[in-house]
Amino acid sequence: MARNELHVLNALDLAKTQWYHFTAIIIAGMGFFTDAYDLFGISLVTKLLGRIYYYVPESPNPGTLPPNIAAAVNGVAFVGTLSGQLFFGWLGDKMGRKKVYGMTLMLMVICSIASGLSFGHTPNGVIATLCFFRFWLGFGIGGDYPLSATIMSEYANKKTRGAFIAAVFAMQGFGILAGGMVAIIIAAAFKSKFDAPPYNVDRAMSTVPQADYVWRIILMFGAMPAAMTYYWRMKMPETARYTALVAKNAKQAAADMSRVLQVEIEEEQSKVEEITNNGANNFGLFSHEFFRLHGLHLLGTTSCWFLLDIAFYSQNLFQKDIFSAINWIPKANTMSALDELYKIARAQTLIALCGTVPGYWFTVALIDVVGRFWIQLLGFIMMTAFMLGLAIPYHHWTTKGNHIGFIVMYAFTFFFANFGPNSTTFIVPAEIFPARLRSTCHGISAAAGKAGAIIGSFGFLYAAQNQDKSKADYGYPAGIGVRNSLFVLAACNLLGVFFTLLVPESKGKSLEEMSGEHEDESETSNRTVPV
Template identity: 50%
Template sequence: MSLRVLSRLDTARTQYCHFKAIIVAGMGLFTDAYHLFSIAPITTMLGYIYYDESPHHPIPHAVESAMLAVALLGTAIGQLIFGRLGDLVGRRRLYGLALMLIMAGSIGCGFSMGISKGYILASLGFFRFLLGVGIGGDYPLSATIMSEYANKRMRGAFMAAIFSMQGFGILASSVVTMVVCKIFGRSYPPSLNDPIPKKADIAWRLILMLGVIPAVMTFYWRMKMPETARYTALVENNVLQATQDMERVLDMSDCQIAEGHCLQPSQSSYLLFSKQFFLLHGRNLLACSSTWFLLDIVFYSYPHLQSEIYFMSQHDKDTADTVFDAAFKVARLQAIMACSSMIPGCIAAFFLIDRIGRLIIQAVGFVLMAIVYFSIGVPYDRYWQHHPSALFILYGLTSFFANCGPNTTTFILPAELFPARFRTTCHGIAGAAGKAGAIIGVVLMASLERRVTLIIWGGICAAGMVGTSMFTKETRGTSLEENED
């Protein structure tokens, strides 16, 4: 049975359905980033409310790390579970479920209740774990759906556009936090000697619950999306249904689809994790997992040092009068980083990835990150700790290189290299490995001495460059079926 419909997908001109898929899938990443990164100003507020925080006595590191790690643990579990189920029951059937978990987790975080500090924080941790499971489920599904919808000429750019929503999600969470803090802070007396600010307890809940809005806006469109043609044709072996679904999506008729180049369905029947699977795909799975693991150790741990260096360079670093002022400054830092490095890096990746290739920009990104970290870390005690403003700019460069390189490509490559019946599973495994690295980063790396941390980060980035050399092929300009062969 010929699979001309897949060939037509690869050669289809860019049209409305592709941009709609970017928005629908991208809003998941937008919501994910909103919640994963909004916790930084939230923990600042929690410190003031429950730990009598002042600029000199921050929230305990163990509590802050736990709030980050519990969501990352949920994300890893969600990637594994939804990744496997995405290959067993289909991408579309689970797409709405992942979003419902995100919405339930968002609202639950806002309604974290209890009779004491411990109960409230435990409740918040539980709902952040639930939120993380939904976020984890969204990663392999969004990446795979976009890769299977896209034409091969623009597939990398489309997936980079989806991933860029992470930067916009971070910016949105920062803007919402700043607006809420300004509104609530207008009527609050600016004195650290005042009683615990009850308004702050409402403010942090409101910030978290507002993150449900983009998820609600895209839920209907997710439920209306047809199953991807590649899953229907290659996994369910229903080519007729795949053709009919693509007629609804692509601006072409059935006869035009039938005129495409003839492809034959794969006759392979090897099982997941069988000897043949590892012979054919084990090296790529190891490369995807190891590079994502190494990247996330650095990516999720460096914001902590970045915030320290930023406030070192500010003359008003110890003048936060209220809980709202302190949270506002943390959110402002995240907004600055999103606008100056993360979003520009993603935009650069959008334009480069289908021209230069995934592996080149990933390797170059790792190399440039390693160079900057070594350049900061080795002479840190003699020079850089006395020039925090210049140091902050260099930190911004590492964020740009990450988003123009491995932070984007580690999301894209697992959705391109594996067969359709293992695609979300392998993406989930690679993503879960990344989140394991992230947990190591937020729990262990931030507690090390700063110069040592910087040098270790440089070594990790160098190892990521070596890991990139393990990939068996470049996926630029090739169809997903050619990658499988």
């Protein structure tokens, strides 16, 4: 096959692992640390928000937010994230990855702080302000998905590219873990100072005024890691693939990568013009040529991410309710507000430590050995199996003394989500599409995932308005109970198995080999979709 490979891109593909690779992982990864902290941290404070602003003394679950309020607080950031993924994904292909990269980070920093400063004269006013800032927080987070994945894929060599992109995404695990640990520390500090016996009121009604500071501090802490990496993001040069293949500036691409790789790289402007002016490389996103070459790929990446996030975000956002349903955490009416926050944070931190974080790093270690396709397929299959293993004998697991077995199996679903589709759905869209459409297509795929997350947060929670409270499981959304919810999530994972068959394997191949950007028109017209 005729190839017109650029020297600068070949140098990147064959480069040995160097310090700049690790620097890029940390710079991009801290954005995902912040993303996970902000997106999942809200589930830790929703109970506290309910205790402070919507306390109903006669309720068996004091402080449970009304379903419409809970849906808004949990889901509004996902709506912002979806919007940001589409907008910044498109902008990253139009303006360049680096120019847009700093915008997303500053938006995250400002809105994290503003979320903690939410104001209002009434409970609904505070929640409305919080939702406003969390929408824009999500908008910034959304931009981080396509930009970080694209930047890392375009910086990495083809031998270890999967591991590098996975390492960026794996920082999510540390963000989830940090969210739990921060909540534990702050809850413990305030609990020991302000929430100690003797109580002036019934223990279950015990919500000290200082509790209003706790949720605000937890949310504002998310600004710190993002702010710390802003300077280094601005110091990163634009990726050579964007500079050469999209901006058509061979001189700048060679100069930037010569500095990064510390080798002399030849400037090849004539070859850049030949590649970029080739008719095979000029089709648009909505063209017949794109759908012929990459239409099934885009369907596969969007569908898998959509189905995965229905299950993944439902599990993460509502695990506190599941823990109560199986009696791992005491009922809310037996604890003070800060006691409840402390116990929820401790439980979620344990799950993250034992299941979530190891799953991410198993992917980092094995993705360039096993391949993306097989890891994603295995992940969906095992998640389906463990969900069914929890759902079918559900009443056995909720019997006193059996909840430890439930927790172990539940942790395994998180392990195989992260050593599986939660990682690979992020990696593959950054590898298989042309450079001029790469960020856009990744944004579309990620936005499909967030549409699934919205279904998992809004859909399941909002249906609680119509539930028969006398028969519903404790606090679990949708009125269909924990058991039936697990069956629904198992079905989503099973569908993910079939849509994985549309996703090509990119292990060991260059980005241009996957996208066909170095082929001429006759080769492109005869090319079959890679698998």
